[in-house]
Amino acid sequence: MEGTASARPLSIWVVSDGRAGIENQALGLAEAVQRLTPAEIVVKRIQWRSLFDRLPSSLKTPSMLASTSDAVTAPPPDMWPDLWIATGRATLPLSARIKAWSGGRTFVVQTQDPRWAKPRYDLIVAPAHDGLSGDNVFEITGSPHRITPDRIAEAAPAFADRIAPLPHPRVAVLVGGRSKAFDLTEAHAADLADQIADAVRAAGGSLMLTFSRRTPEAAKAVMTARLSDLPGWIWDGTGDNPLFGFLHFADHILVTEDSANMAAEAASTGKPVHILPMVPLKSGDKFARLHDDLAERGATRPFDGTLESWTYEPLAETERAARAVLEAMGTR
Incomplete structure (x- = not known):
């Protein structure tokens, strides 16, 4: 998919609970994808009503979302995103079901170790230090981010x-x-x-x-x-x-x-x-x-109390993960 022309840009939804440190992981990965292929990014922020927030992910349904949440379910059939990138515990009940709701249209990426329903995500971009393994796991050093x-x-x-x-x-x-x-x-x-x-x-x-x-x-x-x-x-x-x-x-x-x-x-x-x-x-x-x-x-x-200088090849792990996402989407 990388570097090829298409009839329309890739549509990407970035989904999180809106906390900057959480959202920036999904947004950073989406922006890295956008640097590789034409794409339109829409940020979605969701919260669960306090009564239901601590329920297990398996028991949560969209009706339990707070009124302040952005709409992330039941769009018209042609409005489901091509790519869903989500981060954080709050997104898991949706990430695990979005493929079924979209009729298979949406490719689902979860960052961090979801610790639940791992086979339901097309790709998990996980920190290597978490030690997560699986056919749908792509390990990187650290977490995706927006710094380049x-x-x-x-x-x-x-x-x-x-x-x-x-x-x-x-x-x-x-x-x-x-x-x-x-x-x-x-x-x-x-x-x-x-x-x-x-x-x-x-x-x-x-x-x-x-x-x-x-x-x-x-x-x-x-x-x-x-x-x-x-x-x-x-x-x-x-x-x-x-x-x-x-x-x-x-x-x-x-x-x-x-x-x-x-x-x-x-x-x-x-x-x-x-x-x-x-x-x-x-x-x-x-x-x-x-x-x-x-x-x-x-x-x-x-840090040893001095300011010694040295050089190294800058890490570009978010970019590497973005290439893996596009490759996986292309071979799905």
């Missing part, structure tokens, strides 16, 4: 006035937070901030720092206090998110180890990615597999 060198270059001019004057090396720091596997305590955050400050000062560089929604307020406050005297920009959450600008202008990227998404996204830039340790809460075998993979590719190294 071209995309961050396009977004960069909006932030150039503030970032371009900053001294090199410019250090982008992406801080996560508490999860099932890791924590970011106030004491640990203070220690990380001191190490980062020492490295930036020693290099005569500048800082570009952004926190995630999971960053504890105490950790955010102590890091902001200890790093605010450095040249740079600590984004406080107001205004447009400068993440793409940070990634474009950075000479180094520091990422906390708790987020597979942030590490894989950073590794798509081709810039040195330094991994910041977190406080472990339980065995991190999955994360260890991911970080081992990224390190073997030459993308990441543990």
Whole structure:
């Protein structure tokens, strides 16, 4: 299908519960498909009524969707999408049935490990560190995302006035937070901030720092206090998110180890990615597999308090997954 002319563009529905970190996985994969073949993307956001949200996926029906959800069922026969790309638990009751509802018209792709009804999806694009296997499973390093060198270059001019004057090396720091596997305590955050400050000062560089929604307020406050005297920009959450600008202008990227998404996204830039340790809460075998993979590719190294530079081939896993989707659609 790639590179061939068709009577009309491929129609793609991107389906999620609307949370940015979830939606961007499906949307990133859809945009990668669109870069390979003409396509029209429609974003669909769904939520279940609170009374039914915790029901098993097998028991949920479209009548249980909240009134705020976008319409995703029962369109006219010729309006079903060619390609359905969905992410997240909320989408599973629909993804598992959409092929039957569309009369086989729609090719169904689910990202992440669905953990339910796996044979019902045409393709599962799963992180390799999850260890999922099956005839319909396509493994990638990390998760699909929207970061590409071209995309961050396009977004960069909006932030150039503030970032371009900053001294090199410019250090982008992406801080996560508490999860099932890791924590970011106030004491640990203070220690990380001191190490980062020492490295930036020693290099005569500048800082570009952004926190995630999971960053504890105490950790955010102590890091902001200890790093605010450095040249740079600590984004406080107001205004447009400068993440793409940070990634474009950075000479180094520091990422906390708790987020597979942030590490894989950073590794798509081709810039040195330094991994910041977190406080472990339980065995991190999955994360260890991911970080081992990224390190073997030459993308990441543990942060050792210095800003050593190195080069590697930028990861293009979302693009590779998009090619697999088109190949599978072409041979179905």
